[in-house]
Amino acid sequence: MTRSSIGLKTTLRKIILNLNRIIISMIKRKILSLSPLLAIYIVIIVLLNNPLEGDELRYMAYAENLTQGFYTSPDNPDLSNGPGYPLVLLPFVALDVNLMIPNIINGIFVFLGILFFYKSLRLYLKPKIALISSYVLGLYPPLLHFMPDLLSESLSFFLINGFIFHFCSFHLKKNNPKNGVLASLFLGFLVLTKVIFFHVVVVSMTMLVLMSVFKKSQRPKWSLLILTVGILFTTPFLVYAYKVTNKPFYLGTRGGELLYHRSTPFENEYGNWFSADRILGVRFEGDSEEYQRLEKLRLNHGEFYQRLQPLSNMERDSALKVKAIENMKKYPIKYLKNTMASTGRLFFNIPNSYKNQGLQTYGYLIPNGIILVFLVLIARTAILERSRIPFEIKSVVIFVLIYGFGIILLLGKPRYFIMMVPGLILFLVYSYSKLLKINLLKKEKKSV
Numbered sequence: 001m002t003r004s005s006i007g008l009k010t011t012l013r014k015i016i017l018n019l020n021r022i023i024i025s026m027i028k029r030k031i032l033s034l035s036p037l038l039a040i041y042i043v044i045i046v047l048l049n050n051p052l053e054g055d056e057l058r059y060m061a062y063a064e065n066l067t068q069g070f071y072t073s074p075d076n077p078d079l080s081n082g083p084g085y086p087l088v089l090l091p092f093v094a095l096d097v098n099l100m101i102p103n104i105i106n107g108i109f110v111f112l113g114i115l116f117f118y119k120s121l122r123l124y125l126k127p128k129i130a131l132i133s134s135y136v137l138g139l140y141p142p143l144l145h146f147m148p149d150l151l152s153e154s155l156s157f158f159l160i161n162g163f164i165f166h167f168c169s170f171h172l173k174k175n176n177p178k179n180g181v182l183a184s185l186f187l188g189f190l191v192l193t194k195v196i197f198f199h200v201v202v203v204s205m206t207m208l209v210l211m212s213v214f215k216k217s218q219r220p221k222w223s224l225l226i227l228t229v230g231i232l233f234t235t236p237f238l239v240y241a242y243k244v245t246n247k248p249f250y251l252g253t254r255g256g257e258l259l260y261h262r263s264t265p266f267e268n269e270y271g272n273w274f275s276a277d278r279i280l281g282v283r284f285e286g287d288s289e290e291y292q293r294l295e296k297l298r299l300n301h302g303e304f305y306q307r308l309q310p311l312s313n314m315e316r317d318s319a320l321k322v323k324a325i326e327n328m329k330k331y332p333i334k335y336l337k338n339t340m341a342s343t344g345r346l347f348f349n350i351p352n353s354y355k356n357q358g359l360q361t362y363g364y365l366i367p368n369g370i371i372l373v374f375l376v377l378i379a380r381t382a383i384l385e386r387s388r389i390p391f392e393i394k395s396v397v398i399f400v401l402i403y404g405f406g407i408i409l410l411l412g413k414p415r416y417f418i419m420m421v422p423g424l425i426l427f428l429v430y431s432y433s434k435l436l437k438i439n440l441l442k443k444e445k446k447s448v
Contacts, residue, residue, distance in 0.1 A: 037138040041107035048148040056150040062086035063093040077244040084193025085152035106154035114138045116161035141363040162186035171392040188233025195251040253313045256320030263327035269353040271338030346412035396423045
């Protein structure tokens with residue numbers, strides 16, 4: 001056995017021990033009643049585990065690269081996603097362990113995220129309300145649907161819940177430095193896992209700077225500090241990305257491809273992404289029906305994609321961005337329709353070009369529809385009583401809404417909405433528990 005493999009086994013053992021300590025620590029804090037969720041997650045993962053496909057293969061490939069001491073080739077850099085999740089997969093890939101183990105780790109990530117969500121609610125609400133709300137989030141259908149896959153959503157769910165808890169705790173507990181540092185750490189790793197959050201943080205920081213100038217409150221300044229430190233934690237990757245691309249803050253080579261599909265000018269196309277293989281007519285085993293269905297897609301985009309084939313990843317990304325901007329300018333009404341379609345896909349997974357809808361659409365339509373209805377119903381009260389909503393809860397809602405707006409502009413998919421749900425439910429539960437009670441008391445006083 002080599003020294004490197006011994007070192008990796010030691011690291012893996014430490015990670016598992018630390019996870020155990022965190023779980024045991026949280027369970028000791030009187031939240032044993034949430035533990036059935038972990039059992040449900042493990043059962044789902046074991047029963048619904050499938051062979052790797054799509055994005056899972058890419059995450060594994062990056063993890064393989066890391067075992068060899070690099071993330072992407074400097075000769076032709078491919079930055080399809082950040083290194084956060086591949087770093088989690090690294091020890092498992094290096095030791096060639098059964099992939100069921102990292103799948104189960106995904107379930108643990110989700111469970112820890114629920115524990116953080118519970119603790120966030122307990123900062124403001126009674127245990128019973130916090131517990132029921134945590135079960136509602138813990139059994140959220142899209143979260144369960146994607147959990148058995150080796151995707152970054154489970155890790156991101158854990159990270160955003162950890163960030164929300166420590167961010168709220170920081171503001172409630174008189175700017176406790178420990179909570180501030182932990183909030184920054186969670187945020188920094190979230191940016192490394194889903195690089196779109198880099199842009200979300202930049203927009204949020206801009207808003208906080210303006211608030212700091214026009215408001216006397218110190219809270220925007222402290223929040224700005226947390227976000228700044230969070231970005232500083234990502235510096236090693238920012239430096240690495242610059243080293244391989246020679247472009248500052250160039251964290252992804254797939255943005256052009258997503259924007260190109262979002263700007264499609266062709267009728268009966270709604271802006272959802274298709275792989276280059278599909279457009280170029282590559283056949284896959286057992287997909288003759290889908291291959292025939294995509295004939296129009298190949299006619300619309302095949303010639304342009306053929307011209308892109310000799311280009312490097314960065315050159316291809318630039319060419320796709322140029323074409324996307326050209327389409328947006330030339331067909332603004334169609335781009336607006338595509339944007340509305342992207343919004344629909346984020347919430348409900350419809351409409352999708354050249355795809356048949358299945359019954360699983362109800363798995364997005366029902367839960368996300370309920371969330372949206374409750375948001376609409378509370379909106380007027382929340383606006384009128386906004387001064388009664390804690391600064392940190394308003395900040396969390398604005399943060400996830402900025403993310404949602406960015407995702408709609410880039411690529412609306414229901415698994416990306418999962419990152420918004422904890423912040424939105426926190427806001428909803430707080431608003432319905434506190435603001436409606438205040439309104440009822442006001443009405444009683446007026447009637448007297």
